[in-house]
Amino acid sequence: MHVLVVEDDVELTQFIQKGLQSEGIGVSVAFDGVVGRSMVNDRQFDVVVLDINMPGLNGYELCAFIKQNWPAIPVIMLTALGSLDNKVMGFESGADDYLAKPFAFKELLFRLKALARRHPSRAPLPKRLELLDLAVDTESHQVWRAGKRVTLTAREYALLEYLLLNQGKVVNRVDLLENVWDVHFNTNTNVVDVYINYLRRKIDHVEPKLLHTVFGVGYMLRAEP
Incomplete structure (x- = not known):
């Protein structure tokens, strides 16, 4: 909560x-x-x-x-x-x-x-999330990029899903810790950066790159370079 x-x-x-x-x-x-x-x-x-x-x-x-x-x-x-x-x-x-x-x-x-x-405030997830040729089935947790299956760990999937739900917006590390790791206090851990790199290797092995770093702010998924 x-x-x-x-x-x-x-x-x-x-x-x-x-x-x-x-x-x-x-x-x-x-x-x-x-x-x-x-x-x-x-x-x-x-x-x-x-x-x-x-x-x-x-x-x-x-x-x-x-x-x-x-x-x-x-x-x-x-x-x-x-x-x-x-x-x-x-x-x-x-x-x-x-x-x-x-x-x-x-x-x-x-x-x-x-x-x-x-009063549960969270809207139900759409069954499918997409950004260009990146697609996620939120029921089966299957992921595709450029028509090929991408295998993610549970945490990598949760990170990708949250970023897709906020595509086009900059998401900072605190938001990611709270919503993906359920950590609700300030921490100096670099776990977010580590998993961003894991995810980037798996979904951005083709062009165009979708996962972008906004230096000093956070990360975002977007179609534009």
């Missing part, structure tokens, strides 16, 4: 982030609504936690934006505005749950897990 926390209280955000990471949950944070909106546009989260009073874009507006574009992503309002009118406004903007401050971390954790179970 990966949670986005949009909250302008830095100390509270760090408290939530540390607590969730200790439970093995991935966390991304934004300190204002505009940045939060950009992050939701860039990747899919399992649950979004929103404060209401934030600079740039308030929680009601951001919640409405999320629900308009990704209605399956559950949203929980986490705010000091605990009046009935505030709760009604939160639910009318599309919130799935509402937790008033101050709160017990265990209650937040319970509600997040309950929302993730009730």
